[in-house]
Amino acid sequence: MTFDHDPTFNLISMVQLPVSLWKSALDGASDEIYLVDQHGFIHYANNAAVASTGLNEAQLVGRPIANLETNATPIDWTSLWADLVRVGFVRLEVQRQDVEGNDYLAEWRITLVRHEIGMFALIMASSLLKRPNVETADNRKTMVANAINQVLQDTINPQTDNEIGELWLKMAEDMTGSKYGFVGEINEEGKYDALALSDPGWDACRIPGTNKTKLIMNMVFRGFWGHPVTTGESIIVNEPDQHPQSVGRPEGHPPLTAFLGVPMKHNGKVVGMFALANKEGGYDEEDVKCVELLAMSFVEALLRRRMMVREKDLHEARDASLKDPLTGLYNRRFFDEFQRNLGFEKKTAVLACDVDHFKATNDTYGHAVGDTVLKEVAAIMMKCVRESDYVIRIGGEEFVILIQESSDDVALITAERIRRMLARYVFCAASDEFNKTISIGIAMFPEDADSLSGCLELADKALYQAKEEGRDRVVRYVA
Ligand SMILES: Nc1nc2c(ncn2[C@@H]2O[C@H](COP(=O)(O)OP(=O)(O)OP(=O)(O)O)[C@@H](O)[C@H]2O)c(=O)[nH]1
CATH class of the missing domain: 3.30.450.40 (GAF domain)
Structure with a gap:
């Protein structure tokens, strides 16, 4: 990593404002300001940071922010960065030491700054108890610097x-x-x-x-x-x-x-x-x-x-086009897109699931109850899978579950869990209560077929077998 460019450049180019204005605002702010890359290395430090650390700018640039001698407690940059990327803004209290060796508590307000050359953390550090001896305590300039921070936060917080x-x-x-x-x-x-x-x-x-x-x-x-x-x-x-x-x-x-x-x-x-x-x-x-x-x-x-x-x-519009409005599950289009983006290295289990005698439910209780059953089946399926799995309503009362990085055992256990949970579940229609069962066929990608839709066809064959054998069961496809 090199730091031979003007350290302020990154920040300036990120916000695309005249260099002189930003530099004067940041340089003169009474808060310490650091611009830090994702690895925790300082790219820019203002005058207050120089005064507070006792290091000059050349010594500060390229130094890891987590190991500054003025940090009385160590900082776990990796987890801090992870939080920052997730949330966009982090506030924390850091025990620090001034140049005379006195401990003081500082507040760090850290904003994630996205730029085409990478992501950066803009840290504004101010003492909570004792302000280090900084000559440039110009209140206005601090306000301008705060304003800069605000720009970045405003883009993160949803506001009108x-x-x-x-x-x-x-x-x-x-x-x-x-x-x-x-x-x-x-x-x-x-x-x-x-x-x-x-x-x-x-x-x-x-x-x-x-x-x-x-x-x-x-x-x-x-x-x-x-x-x-x-x-x-x-x-x-x-x-x-x-x-x-x-x-x-x-x-x-x-x-x-x-x-x-x-x-x-x-x-x-x-x-x-x-x-x-x-x-x-x-x-x-x-x-x-x-x-x-x-x-x-x-x-x-x-x-x-x-x-x-x-x-x-x-x-959101794109997301909506990939979702089934009745159950909120993914739809057929999602399955097709997923298939297009699937790499060969991703071992994926394909579970073809079909609610048994669903037509009878519609015929007995009406279409609206049928819809409720589909929604509740969808909810049960979602409860039985991991967050990384995909539950898709492929059509009518047919569902497909994609379990990534799966083994035969995981696929079978998941399918059995769904089958059992559904069989025990009590559906209500007016004054009536009833049960439903489900049949599931399983095939594995890329073991059984070299495309996901090929696998789905095989899982459907296994599903058909499950229906033939009496329904309410799980069948693993065998060639
Ligand atoms: N309520 C409701 N019914 C639907 C929906 N989509 C499809 N169906 C009905 O689902 C039923 C599917 O019936 P079939 O394919 O004959 O199979 P089944 O009765 O489930 O019997 P098996 O699959 O053989 O156990 C049909 O009656 C469809 O009209 C929907 O969105 N809502």
Whole structure:
């Protein structure tokens, strides 16, 4: 493994934001920040990390995070990484030691960062009891760094666009000391739709009977309000009434003492705006820098979230097309796809299962009861198999079970378990109770046939034999 590239590069390229902004935010944050690869090696450490560990950046980069001399307790990186990959975000408390050898408790907030060159862990470490002596305790920069962390978390936690908007608007207000504001996007008609609006104490924007605010939709902003959207430039207006672009305020709107408007951009195009109001003493260039950084992070968070939601929807739609709506089991299409992707090395048992005299159930109790029986049979089958096995409703009252990495014994034991459980199960129909049995035929892939469907044909032959021999039994196919 080599670490000869700019260590910040990975992080920057992941979030695709200008290097200078991110680097200054991360470098100057008062929390220690590390970017760590999946093997636990540090790729980037900020100034606070340098101050806290007493090691310079060159000494830190390439070092395993788990074995930092400042970790008073060892860290099991392998299991931590496994949790991170599974959940996306991990928070833990780590006993650490400052450069003078004093123990202190630190909180690590770790976010999984996915990138085409690999996955990384972004660790933000802050002392819970005693902050190590870090000179760069600039509160604002810590907030910006927290915002970066938030971007990454926002893409993981399922939230609505409006909730994300509220979160980022609050962050922008806190960072600048604004009294109120709004954030929104340009819609397809080129007008403005708010995603979040904080309460400026103006009745006109309140939803009657609630303390929620009405979202502005399809708005065209004039004067300095619209400046960020029309020009793509941020604007500070510290004396709104005297400003040449002043268009006054709508009736009943609370006093406006200062205004900061920052465009949200994506690929150079203005896609929205942050608008903040009434910072005491007015806004300055530092506010512009912070909010511009936030605006970029916000767009990133929003777009990433939408992409993830789209992917999830697609995934669910695909999943639904492979499922049987009655039982929730996989369907025939799944069997065909599974077969296509099956490698030869995967020993798989094929169990062909058919409920005995099912037609009689339909005839006696009606189709609806028949459906309930099928659902309950499906549930019994699911209880009898391992998580790694597949239960498929191949059609009507016929089911197929695929047991991966199976031996003859495992297949027979599973089939017998299903047969016995079903035979003992009592079904109910109105005031009547009844039992059902099942017949099962077994064939093994690739031992008996060189395709799964070939195996299914042989398992069906064995199933037919089971029916012939009196039903309620398991038969292993023999050539
Ligand atoms: N309720 C219900 N019945 C179904 C469904 N799909 C198929 N069937 C019925 O399942 C029955 C299958 O009957 P047969 O294939 O004759 O076999 P059987 O009565 O189970 O008898 P053996 O298999 O010989 O033990 C038919 O009556 C189908 O109409 C379904 O989704 N719901």
